[in-house]
Every structure is written in structure tokens, then in C-alpha cells.
Amino acid sequence: MSPLTIELVLGLVLFAGAFVQSSVGFGINVIAGPAVVIFAPDLMPGALVLNGFILPTIQLVRDGVDIHWRPLGWTVLARAVTTPMGVWLVLVLNKAWLGFMLGMLILMTAGLSVRRVDVRPTRRNALVAGALSGVTGSSAAVGGPFVALLFQHERPDRLRSTLALSFLAGGTLSILGLVPSGQLDWSHVRAAAIWAPFVLAGYLAAGPARKLLDEARMRAAVLAFCAIAGVVLIVRALFV
Numbered sequence: 001m002s003p004l005t006i007e008l009v010l011g012l013v014l015f016a017g018a019f020v021q022s023s024v025g026f027g028i029n030v031i032a033g034p035a036v037v038i039f040a041p042d043l044m045p046g047a048l049v050l051n052g053f054i055l056p057t058i059q060l061v062r063d064g065v066d067i068h069w070r071p072l073g074w075t076v077l078a079r080a081v082t083t084p085m086g087v088w089l090v091l092v093l094n095k096a097w098l099g100f101m102l103g104m105l106i107l108m109t110a111g112l113s114v115r116r117v118d119v120r121p122t123r124r125n126a127l128v129a130g131a132l133s134g135v136t137g138s139s140a141a142v143g144g145p146f147v148a149l150l151f152q153h154e155r156p157d158r159l160r161s162t163l164a165l166s167f168l169a170g171g172t173l174s175i176l177g178l179v180p181s182g183q184l185d186w187s188h189v190r191a192a193a194i195w196a197p198f199v200l201a202g203y204l205a206a207g208p209a210r211k212l213l214d215e216a217r218m219r220a221a222v223l224a225f226c227a228i229a230g231v232v233l234i235v236r237a238l239f240v
Helices: 003-024 028-039 046-051 054-063 069-092 095-115 123-140 144-150 156-178 186-205 207-212 215-239
Strands: none
Touching: 003 028, 003 054, 003 186, 003 207, 003 215, 028 046, 028 144, 028 215, 046 156, 046 186, 054 156, 054 186, 069 123, 069 144, 069 156, 095 215, 123 144, 123 156, 144 156, 144 215
């Protein structure tokens, strides 16, 4: 298949990812990442990082801004510190091992939240979530799970809005790290532009799902999808 055909097919995967993220607040790159790695590895992680600006912008413009500002600020600060570390890890470490470790860490965090630890958006937890997100976001284009766990008890609308702004800030930091390291070029910009209509369609299709998610269902969906994110990273590391 031609590069354009592959990018259009991947657009369908981005549609599914946008549907999920529009419903639970994150997940587009969890779904799209493995497919992009398999069919268009040259587009990783830059195209997904750029594509990550589209849906959060739509969400904030259409759904309004209801942000939990203080803990979000701490996460962004911590992410700014650790994003260069994530870029460095991509350059020096085996990506399979890196993905495996990140996946296990996400699974452990989700498991602790369900069984033992009630994660709340305190300053300490926000700094830890932001630091981990900086590493995972710039190395695997999957920075949402840790921040989603931090805000899992928020109202659905506030969770989605806070995560959307977090993704915009985190994406900006990732780009600032990827450009100097040569991990971002015009092919990534082109792919992100091609995927934009698919992302918009996924957002629009998720309207009914957003109305069905109350606070309890939202938390359950966040925890479940965090577990899926961990499994995806592990499988991607072992078999892709």
C-alpha cells in the first residue's frame, strides 16, 4: 500500500481512539499507537504527538473549560522536568524494554488504585503523575493514564476538560523535546493533518456515550482503560 493509503487506514483507528478519549478523557494514542508502530513506524512518536493537539482543542472549545487548576499545574511542572529524560530514554534504551517497564508501571498504579491506594490529586501525587507522564508521553506517546488516575474522582466533564488542557501542555513540551533530537519532521505534520477529520468524527460520534457516564461509571472506565493501556504497552514491547 502507498503511504497515503496506510495513513487513511490508520485514520479509522484514530476515529476509534477519538471516540474513546471523547468518552473517558484519554486513550486515543493507547489505541492508535500499536497500529502506527506496526504499519507506519516512521511516524512514531511525532505524528501522534502532533495529532494529540486536535481532540483536546475541540473538547475545550465545544465543551467549555472546567479545570482543576492547582494539581494540573504541578503535573505540568513535573512533566517539564522529565520530558527531556523521556526523549533521552528513546535515544539510548531498547524500546521494547522501555515499553514493557512503562506498561508494568501503569498496571501496578491502576491495581493499587483499585485495591489499596485511593489516589487523590494532592501535590505529591500530582508531581509523581506529571513526572511519569513526561517520560511516557515523550517516549511512547502515551502520557494520559497517570494523569487520568490522578483525577479519577472528578466529575466527568471536569475530568475530560482537565485532561484536555494537560494534553495540550504536555504535547507542547514533547514537541520542544522531539524537534532538537530530530524526531519530528514534515511527514509527521502531514499524517496528523490527514487524521484530523477522523478525530473530529470520533468526537462527534461519542456524544451519546458522554451523556451515559456518571461519576462512578467514569471512574470505572478510567481504571479499566488504564489497565488496557498497560497491557497494550507490554504487548507492543514484546511482540511488535
